[in-house]
Amino acid sequence: MRAPIVIIRLRDYAPRDFETLYEIDHQCFDPAIAYSRFDLRNYLRLSGADCVIAEASGETAGFLVTAHENSVGAIVTVDVLPVYRRRGVATLLLAEAERRLAAGGIRLIELETATDNEAAVAFWKRHGYRIEAVLKRYYLARLDAYEMRKILPDGTGKTAPAQEET
Numbered sequence: 001m002r003a004p005i006v007i008i009r010l011r012d013y014a015p016r017d018f019e020t021l022y023e024i025d026h027q028c029f030d031p032a033i034a035y036s037r038f039d040l041r042n043y044l045r046l047s048g049a050d051c052v053i054a055e056a057s058g059e060t061a062g063f064l065v066t067a068h069e070n071s072v073g074a075i076v077t078v079d080v081l082p083v084y085r086r087r088g089v090a091t092l093l094l095a096e097a098e099r100r101l102a103a104g105g106i107r108l109i110e111l112e113t114a115t116d117n118e119a120a121v122a123f124w125k126r127h128g129y130r131i132e133a134v135l136k137r138y139y140l141a142r143l144d145a146y147e148m149r150k151i152l153p154d155g156t157g158k159t160a161p162a163q164e165e166t
Contacts, residue, residue, distance in 0.1 A: 006056045006087055010096050013044065013051030013063070020060045021051075021079070028079040032140055035077070043067065043076045052096045054080070054089050064093035066101060066109075073101040075111040094127055102152045109152065112138060112145040124148050 013021075018041065026034045035043070044051055048068040054061045062080030066073055075097065080089045101109060112135060113120045121131075129148040138145035 006061075006084065008061065008087075008089055008092055009055045010092060011053050011055060013053055017051075017053060017060065017063075018044070021053075021063050024060065024063065024079045024081055025077065027081060049076075050097065050100055052093050052100070054084075054093055056084060056089075062089045062093060064090075064097050066097050068101060068104065068106050071105060071107060073106040073109040075109060090123065091127070098150075098152060102154075107152050107154065109150045111148050113148060114139055115144045115146055121146065 022035070022037055022040055025040060028034070043049060043065055046067045049065065050067070051063055051065045053063045060081075061084040062078070064078040065076040067076055068074065075094075078090050078093060080093075098109065109129075110132075111124065111129065113124060115121070115134065127150070129150045131146045132149050133147040135145045135147055137143065
């Protein structure tokens with residue numbers, strides 16, 4: 001049987017959302033990896049931070065936090081409650097976050113994801129992110145992560161040329 005259609009509405013984060021986001025993060029990740037209140041609050045307060053919230057029937061279904069410094073953006077976390085997964089919520093959140101970053105002049109987005117999280121790796125690849133490096137023992141000093149990147153198109157729809165590292 002097919003899941004009922006859910007209408008998702010995207011909106012900006014407001015401080016009153018904090019506890020809900022904290023609870024969702026703890027439902028989405030192992031407690032040892034999930035953000036502490038202190039860390040989540042700090043990410044939301046970073047210069048260049050942005051948070052998009054997805055709502056379904058008045059309930060917070062998920063959220064995505066980004067930050068940027070200079071011309072490089074980062075996806076801090078994307079969290080979707082299990083009941084709303086595989087319904088396009090993360091894709092909607094990501095599209096809006098990328099749109100906002102691109103509108104702010106960001107052309108490169110980075111993220112980290114556990115190498116053993118096959119669903120997440122497949123999600124990121126499906127959305128144009130490429131593995132750039134393996135970060136040894138990134139999570140909990142024992143789990144490896146992929147560093148993944150995506151180059152966003154500029155306002156003309158063209159992607160920026162690859163830059164050489166110096």
